[in-house]
Amino acid sequence: MADSEGITKHHALFVTVPFQGHFTPAANFAVKLAARGFIVTFVTTEAFHHQRAASGAVSVDGHEVFADARSMGLDIRSELVSDGLPVSFDRALHRDQFSDAFYHLLPSHVVELMRKLLLAEPPIDVLISDTFNVWPSTLAKKFGLPYVSFWTEPALVFAIYYHVHLLVENGHFGSPTETRKDTITYIPGVPSIEPTDLVSFFHSPEASWRVLRNVGKAFEEAKGADFVLCNTVQEIEAEVIGALQLERPFYAVGPIVPASGECGAATSLWPELDCSQWLHSMPPRSVLYISFGSIARVSKRDMDEIAYGVLGSKFSFIWVIRPGSGSSEASPFPEGFIEACKGRGMVVPWCRQKQVLLHPAVGGFLTHCGWNSILESMWCGVPMLCFPVSADQPTNRKLVVEDLRIGIDVGSIGEVRGAEVSRRIDSLMGEAGGALRKEIEGAQKAVKSAVTPTGSSSKNLEQFTADLLKHLSDKKRER
Incomplete structure (x- = not known):
């Protein structure tokens, strides 16, 4: 869809996950994307929004999250979806139930929203999702959209999850008898890591099978992503990023914070005291x-x-x-x-x-x-x-x-x-x-250097934007 000047307006659906550590960089990246001419529909769960409103961090309508961005003319829209549980359900107390609902009930509500936004003006033509969601590549293919996987943790952690099959094959994880305890040296881009330094879910698989099952599905989806964005810095994790770039288009764009003169998003879960x-x-x-x-x-x-x-x-x-x-x-x-x-x-x-x-x-x-x-x-x-x-x-x-x-x-x-x-x-x-x-x-x-105009993260963000626009243009020509 083109605007009155004949310039194509692209519309990204951005689905985060309902935790502060994921929500904050996602919301700030949504602002950066909107500043590059995209319309962004930003999605989180009703329960997460309710938690923030109940604490007094935001009003019931939640407009404060992107108020500054909207005041500067950026087109960021907000949507809420159900995670399949009542808003009043205590997710912190019943984490396993919440996990099952988030991974297996929420996707149907996302599908419903996607169908609605495909009829919007302009319709969505990009799907950006937190990597931990278990459905994005499948739904992107279903609706003919490119999928951008948004990773909020270090590239090192991404590499461990991405190569979990190597941990299984080498006996460092998933053995029904006894797992190896020696140093791990076979993950691409990771010279060595001790088993005790792996993500905690790998330490007690008998207690974490549900999480690992879901994370495994999420990373199968990530392997179908057209692009991966990571909240890290090239110079901080150069070796592992280089190895991941051989697997997928992988862009280090962190730290995802408002640049000088750029507005940010109001993302706190609770009111913040001034100390x-x-x-x-x-x-x-x-x-x-x-x-x-x-x-x-x-x-x-x-x-x-x-x-x-x-x-x-x-x-x-x-x-x-x-x-x-x-x-x-x-x-x-x-x-x-x-x-x-x-x-x-x-x-x-x-x-x-x-x-x-x-x-x-x-x-x-x-x-x-x-x-x-x-x-x-x-x-x-x-x-x-x-x-x-x-x-x-x-x-x-x-x-x-x-x-x-x-x-x-x-x-x-x-x-x-x-x-x-x-x-x-x-x-x-x-x-x-x-x-x-x-x-x-x-x-x-x-x-700090990474996010200057000539820094690595700024260059990577510009390269990602150019690559995504080319991908969208190529898809349009194929139709």
Whole structure:
């Protein structure tokens, strides 16, 4: 369909998945795509929208997400679909039921929306979907649309999932008897990785068969993608990206953040507190920022040990504790913690993370190693203390600690000890952390340079746009 000036307007349907770590880069990329002349219909689930509205992060109609983009004339439309469960259903409490519904009931609602939008003006002619969805390649082929797979984690994690068959063939996963524990050296683009550094779902297959079944289906779909976009930086993961580019058109376009002069999307799950006034009163590099993200659940035992470690260190802190992030007990902290940290610590339910990390008072970040948090820490030049909990986080930890050398471990799940946490906080935040700070400066330069007009991610985004437009033009000629 052409506009009044005879220029073809392309219409992308963009379906994300209902988690903060996926929603944020997807919404910001939707803005970037719209800024390049695309109409974008952005889709998330009714339940995820309800969660954000109930917390006060957005209004019931949700228009704040792309309000700035629309005010600048960008054509971004929002749609909600059911995941097959009532909005009131507790998805956090019943994760297996939610997983089954998301993977096997939601697709029919997406099909219904696609049929409607194929009759829109102009009709959709591109499907962009989070890689974790299990249906996009199948539906794209059904409706004759190109499929763009949108990957929100590191290229390293993509490569592991993409080559899961090699793990099975070599006995590192899926054996009915005993799996190998030796170093893995056969994944293309990954010189070596320990089994303990694989995505957590591979560690206990008997408990994670449902997730792995669904992820396996998602990556079969990804192998049918026309293009893959990845929220990473070419210079950070050059070897694995090069190997993946031999498999598929693979573009590193991260970190997906608003560029200078570019509007972003309002993506927070909860209202964000402004901690700047308190930070202004603190000396440079004297504050440790602590957050375990939007969905990670830390056991009471581990929370207690980390809390004792924080109290035993020499430094002040801001600790983000969202509702439900710890154990099921009323307080996630050990008895007396709040009283003991008065005057040197600040506990908040949610905050403007990037604003906090950019503040000169902040000298370190104790993180669960979610990829968005790692990218923000690199962007802000803040070295990390790593406590991975689940999913891609153990693999992300490997990137941070072993490959990039911009962070250190504080301990493992069930084994972390307060005294060691204190020692490592003091090491990272003190003079001994100078080597880490030097390495993080290099990482910061790489991620910031990538999104400059001549940077690798900007060039990759322009190349993707050109390749997609050519693909659409070729398809039109074939009709």
